[in-house]
Amino acid sequence: MIDFFIKVKQQEAQNLPFVIYRKPNKDKLIGYFQQNDHLYFSENLEESGFVFAPFDNNQKLLIPKDQAVKLESKMSVVKFDTIATEAIPRDESSKAAFEAIVKIAVETISNGTINKVVLSRKEVIELPEFELVSVFTKLVQTYPTAFCYCWYHPKIGMWMGATPEHLLNAKKKSFYTMALAGTQKYVDTVDVNWGRKEMEEQQFVTDFIIDNLKDITTEVSVSSPYTLQAGSLLHIKTDIEGILDQDSNLEQVVAVLHPTPAVCGFPKAVAKDFILENENYHREYYTGFLGELNKKSSGNGKLQSDLYVNLRCMKIENNNTSEITKASLYMGCGITKDSVPEDEWKESENKSITMKKIVL
Numbered sequence: 001m002i003d004f005f006i007k008v009k010q011q012e013a014q015n016l017p018f019v020i021y022r023k024p025n026k027d028k029l030i031g032y033f034q035q036n037d038h039l040y041f042s043e044n045l046e047e048s049g050f051v052f053a054p055f056d057n058n059q060k061l062l063i064p065k066d067q068a069v070k071l072e073s074k075m076s077v078v079k080f081d082t083i084a085t086e087a088i089p090r091d092e093s094s095k096a097a098f099e100a101i102v103k104i105a106v107e108t109i110s111n112g113t114i115n116k117v118v119l120s121r122k123e124v125i126e127l128p129e130f131e132l133v134s135v136f137t138k139l140v141q142t143y144p145t146a147f148c149y150c151w152y153h154p155k156i157g158m159w160m161g162a163t164p165e166h167l168l169n170a171k172k173k174s175f176y177t178m179a180l181a182g183t184q185k186y187v188d189t190v191d192v193n194w195g196r197k198e199m200e201e202q203q204f205v206t207d208f209i210i211d212n213l214k215d216i217t218t219e220v221s222v223s224s225p226y227t228l229q230a231g232s233l234l235h236i237k238t239d240i241e242g243i244l245d246q247d248s249n250l251e252q253v254v255a256v257l258h259p260t261p262a263v264c265g266f267p268k269a270v271a272k273d274f275i276l277e278n279e280n281y282h283r284e285y286y287t288g289f290l291g292e293l294n295k296k297s298s299g300n301g302k303l304q305s306d307l308y309v310n311l312r313c314m315k316i317e318n319n320n321t322s323e324i325t326k327a328s329l330y331m332g333c334g335i336t337k338d339s340v341p342e343d344e345w346k347e348s349e350n351k352s353i354t355m356k357k358i359v360l
Contacts, residue, residue: 004072016036055284117277119333163311179206223240315328
């Protein structure tokens with residue numbers, strides 16, 4: 001693992017692109033280290049490499065497999081001191097503005113224009129002693145069930161996250177995806193009760209995915225909803241699997257799924273317009289997607305893509321004129337007709353705490 005992180009530091013010092021990541025419930029670190037600083041894009045998701053796509057446009061960034069060195073390393077356990085939840089600073093400065101937007105959203109939903117919309121906010125914190133390797137190591141150890149990554153390109157910036165949400169796993173014509181919604185704190189058990197608002201939100205996501213996949217699939221199976229633990233939070237999850245029809249491809253499935261109702265809303269186009277008009281900031285790669293694209297499977301040699309929704313993430317910024325590094329944290333909440341603005345603010349605070357625990 002030491003050699004792996006030496007390569008990370010060398011790549012960072014040389015201002016060359018890279019991505020390092022750890023898949024859920026695995027103990028292997030994987031890295032793609034690009035050998036030049038060119039900005040590559042995926043045109044149709046038929047390329048091989050690691051894709052990093054934004055929320056609201058088609059410029060899907062790519063670290064191509066044939067332009068990068070790939071390294072793997074077994075993870076080792078490092079002991080970290082974790083800051084107590086009570087000691088984590090809260091930011092109340094944007095509370096009123098966020099609750100006001102939620103109120104507008106609830107009114108819009110009540111008028112019948114939208115069924116659900118996901119609203120988010122950005123919180124910027126200072127990190128005087130940020131060190132990439134230690135923060136990433138802490139991230140992967142704190143969230144073993146999440147897809148943990150650090151992505152960097154000198155022309156775009158650095159992003160890091162621990163996302164609980166799979167967008168898509170595709171092997172030839174078979175695929176797996178999930179519906180994920182609802183949030184509450186984890187307190188010793190996953191055997192919890194969910195309210196009507198959360199169950200309704202989850203059903204919106206599930207129904208949307210199933211309904212929109214029907215025209216490009218020959219078979220779809222759906223699990224019953226169950227509770228998923230993601231760090232200190234709980235969500236409702238439904239597993240969805242299926243087989244694509246002969247004329248469909250990966251790009252079509254991604255177009256159906258992204259952005260999902262879990263990060264955008266429903267109906268998708270109307271909800272997205274509401275977000276772009278009301279959030280008052282640019283999400284960039286938050287609620288986009290990322291992951292392995294057309295990687296050859298070691299088991300059977302078939303191409304496999306493994307993509308995740310970019311949640312529980314942060315953008316790391318250092319302008320080189322100050323020793324202070326800044327992190328932009330992103331938190332979203334699913335809004336339905338039963339949403340209470342103050343409760344949604346508290347949910348967004350809980351989500352910010354999950355990332356602050358890593359960097360503070």
